[in-house]
Amino acid sequence: MRFHVLGPLQVRDGDRPVRVSGIRQSATLGHLLLHSNEMVPVSRLIDAVWPTRVPPTGRQVLHNAIFRLRGLLAEARSAGRPVELLRDGPGYTLLVDDDSLDLLAFLRLAALGRRELREGRPDSASATLRAALGLWRGPALADLAEHGYAWPELRALANDRSAVLLDRIDADLALGRYADVVGDLEHLVEADPLHEQVCARLMRALYETGRQADALGLYRRTRAALIGQLGLEPSPRLRELEHAILNHELDTVPAGELVPGARGRG
Missing domain, CATH: 1.25.40.10 (Tetratricopeptide repeat domain)
Structure with missing residues (x-):
């Protein structure tokens, strides 16, 4: 199963698109993907899913969204290590392979390209950084942003994208x-x-x-x-x-x- 957050949220099981139903379920998954492989406290998830006013049933709605996401992940038919959504102390951890999330691939390629640029290899750096930028399909989690979600993580990602673009430009200028x-x-x-x-x-x-x-x-x-x-x-x-x-x-x-x-x- 592969996840895409560098643009509208997408989930794919091999060649098959996987539908994530409902804005709360999408927001829960999107926020967990932005913090993949780390524990996200329930309180922080609730604040992320309801950024303005948490309803009295918010905690229960979140648990229902988690339950449905686990079912969605369990139905995956593609090969590779299963994606796991674990209860982890006061929160949840979404375990994702580096190759299963475009954000992780972007960060890895960006770090490699910057290292190549520092080492005086602008040709390699330009190609690597261009590949990193090619993973973007629009603003991060653009569909959630259209629903009013303006998480600090999304602003930080936009800044990261601009910084990598400047690094790629520097490599091209050096060439x-x-x-x-x-x-x-x-x-x-x-x-x-x-x-x-x-x-x-x-x-x-x-x-x-x-x-x-x-x-x-x-x-x-x-x-x-x-x-x-x-x-x-x-x-x-x-x-x-x-x-x-x-x-x-x-x-x-x-x-x-x-x-x-x-x-x-x-």
């Missing part, structure tokens, strides 16, 4: 694939106009693809946003990057020195 990363960086800048590290990467990519005027225009927009929203000038390194692009001196400055450190954002 000179400037044109390939412009689109991704433009989306990231649109999502967060104050993120100086993203701005720096996009300025470099634009310049390296012959778009000096666009790179300088991006700097001006970023500076205006920083001053207007935070009352801050761009960091010294971002100003150095603008100066180097303005004077066609970018090749004389190491790329790593032109990516400003995080400052309040990103």
Whole structure:
């Protein structure tokens, strides 16, 4: 049995889709999958399933959802180690193999790709990180989010996805694939106009693809946003990057020195 949380919740038994009925059952399973292989206290599960107001029957409804999920797991016909949902002290633990949950596969590939990038192997890192990002089918547990679930774990996963995308972009930049990363960086800048590290990467990519005027225009927009929203000038390194692009001196400055450190954002 395989579980997919990097997008709408999906459960598959081999090639057969498995239907999880009811929003409470889906929320219970989704939250357990976000914390697979660790004990989740009943009290935390209840708060997750009913984020605003817990009904008087909440604990019983949760136990019923657990009972039905156990039945669903027991009906699995695919090969491999059975998935187990265990009562574990004050809570429940969902035991899942690394190969049975897309989230675990994503985290494993992300860690490997980052290690390859640190070790100076951008080609391997780009392929590995691209594979990690390819596991995503949309926002994590998007169907639950549409029903108003806004767990901190979902926000953290969205941040993890963006961070891995930046790592993959860094690998591609190290390989000179400037044109390939412009689109991704433009989306990231649109999502967060104050993120100086993203701005720096996009300025470099634009310049390296012959778009000096666009790179300088991006700097001006970023500076205006920083001053207007935070009352801050761009960091010294971002100003150095603008100066180097303005004077066609970018090749004389190491790329790593032109990516400003995080400052309040990103």
